[in-house]
Amino acid sequence: MNYQLTVGLEVHAELKTRTKMFCNSANDSNETRPNVNICPVCMAHPGTLPVINQQAVLHVLRVGTACGGTVADVTEFDRKNYFYPDIPKGYQISQYKNPLILGGILNGVAIERIHLEEDTASSSHNGDHSLVNYNRAGVPLMELVTKPVIKSPEQASAFARELQLLLRTLGASDAHMDKGEMRVEANISISKTDTLGTKVEVKNLNSFRSVERAINYEVERMTKILDGGEGIIVQETRGWDEIKQSTFSQRKKENAHDYRYFPDPDLPKLKLSEISEFTHEILTKSMPELPHEKRARLIRNYNIKEVNAEIFITDSTLGTLFESTAVLLSDDTYNLLENYITSDIVGLIKGEGSLQNIIPAMLAKLIRFTKEGKLSSRGTKDILMGMYMNGGDPEVIAHERGLFQISDANQLTIVINEIITTHPTVVAEYKMGKVSAIQFLIGQGMKISNGSANPAQLKELFEKRMNL
Numbered sequence: 001m002n003y004q005l006t007v008g009l010e011v012h013a014e015l016k017t018r019t020k021m022f023c024n025s026a027n028d029s030n031e032t033r034p035n036v037n038i039c040p041v042c043m044a045h046p047g048t049l050p051v052i053n054q055q056a057v058l059h060v061l062r063v064g065t066a067c068g069g070t071v072a073d074v075t076e077f078d079r080k081n082y083f084y085p086d087i088p089k090g091y092q093i094s095q096y097k098n099p100l101i102l103g104g105i106l107n108g109v110a111i112e113r114i115h116l117e118e119d120t121a122s123s124s125h126n127g128d129h130s131l132v133n134y135n136r137a138g139v140p141l142m143e144l145v146t147k148p149v150i151k152s153p154e155q156a157s158a159f160a161r162e163l164q165l166l167l168r169t170l171g172a173s174d175a176h177m178d179k180g181e182m183r184v185e186a187n188i189s190i191s192k193t194d195t196l197g198t199k200v201e202v203k204n205l206n207s208f209r210s211v212e213r214a215i216n217y218e219v220e221r222m223t224k225i226l227d228g229g230e231g232i233i234v235q236e237t238r239g240w241d242e243i244k245q246s247t248f249s250q251r252k253k254e255n256a257h258d259y260r261y262f263p264d265p266d267l268p269k270l271k272l273s274e275i276s277e278f279t280h281e282i283l284t285k286s287m288p289e290l291p292h293e294k295r296a297r298l299i300r301n302y303n304i305k306e307v308n309a310e311i312f313i314t315d316s317t318l319g320t321l322f323e324s325t326a327v328l329l330s331d332d333t334y335n336l337l338e339n340y341i342t343s344d345i346v347g348l349i350k351g352e353g354s355l356q357n358i359i360p361a362m363l364a365k366l367i368r369f370t371k372e373g374k375l376s377s378r379g380t381k382d383i384l385m386g387m388y389m390n391g392g393d394p395e396v397i398a399h400e401r402g403l404f405q406i407s408d409a410n411q412l413t414i415v416i417n418e419i420i421t422t423h424p425t426v427v428a429e430y431k432m433g434k435v436s437a438i439q440f441l442i443g444q445g446m447k448i449s450n451g452s453a454n455p456a457q458l459k460e461l462f463e464k465r466m467n468l
């Protein structure tokens with residue numbers, strides 16, 4: 001019997017606010033000069049006092065509400081004590097017993113809690129010395145902890161993706177994993193019974209792919225230990241080495257009591273139910289359409305493929321282009337539109353040009369021409385590229401470039417007559433049974449019409465004529 005994997009995730013996300021969590025230093029992740037967004041409060045000078053950032057609290061409450069979690073009646077901030085150069089006060093202000101949010105569910109995964117804390121400074125280690133940049137010290141940080149209910153690496157990364165989408169939809173965080181704006185830690189254990197095995201916490205997961213790979217790596221490592229009978233799994237914190245694609249032991253896991261948590265006496269308890277800015281009505285009224293709602297609506301209303309709905313949700317510019325064009329079209333063209341956006345336009349946006357050049361009304365016109373058979377798929381692609389580069393009306397571009405297909409039988413008959421007269425040998429060959437000779441004739445037809453004939457129709461008409 002194989003081991004059953006169990007994963008719980010802890011996700012930290014830097015919140016989008018103008019100022020830091022407890023002072024008015026700027027919260028600017030794009031600042032490249034070190035130690036400029038600092039002040040006596042976030043540098044822990046004696047005698048300074050923290051003040052709670054209302055916007056940061058609101059962000060967490062909205063995330064919690066979007067996940068159907070319970071907003072705490074009373075919440076408080078605690079000191080998490082430990083020494084490290086990146087934490088100037090000697091403690092991190094976090095939340096312990098009374099987090100802002102309890103419970104909730106996202107992407108089928110039950111949430112334990114969501115709380116608010118402050119980020120640490122960032123340190124860089126260079127040979128014999130280390131540098132510390134305090135710009136990030138005190139930036140508001142949301143921490144979401146799931147219940148240990150995740151059963152596969154794919155489910156873990158899918159959860160993280162959905163959370164990233166939600167944070168962006170709510171404007172709570174940019175949540176770029178490569179920039180450290182969203183950081184995932186996985187608590188991993190395996191067991192053959194219902195009792196959970198010893199867990200190992202893996203840190204430094206900077207991409208969705210590393211989340212999956214680190215979990216897979218740990219399952220293999222733990223299975224070897226248990227099956228080999230050599231020793232036991234040690235409860236510890238491990239790091240993920242992106243280059244070696246493996247985890248390594250960092251430190252034996254400390255317990256909560258090691259941090260000597262206690263309520264921060266410098267900050268008031270918040271009775272959230274009595275704060276008018278945080279009422280349930282305000283939290284729900286400002287809620288935008290959530291990713292799972294949008295996903296369901298796009299598939300229901302437009303009958304598009306799930307993978308394309310995902311593209312439109314992840315890239316809202318493409319999503320908006322799709323929807324504002326689709327409303328101008330009839331429902332039998334949605335799939336054509338969906339395909340041209342998710343294949344051709346997705347390809348175009350990697351190069352020069354601008355998506356803003358493509359106006360929904362003009363894109364709708366182009367899709368209609370294509371649906372009606374007035375343009376070949378090659379012609380549509382060319383026009384789309386032209387529109388992406390310079391804007392414009394597909395009708396004008398098609399005329400200029402002679403891209404409209406001639407499907408008019410009378411016009412095509414003139415072309416066919418001409419070819420049959422000028423190529424009697426080929427026609428004779430065809431009539432003798434060399435069926436492939438028709439390709440040459442169709443080729444001539446495309447040439448004479450400058451590529452504007454509809455090849456399928458040419459073939460049909462040639463066959464009709466020569467089989468007489």
Ligand code: MN
Pocket residue numbers: 012117143
């Ligand atoms: Mn934390």
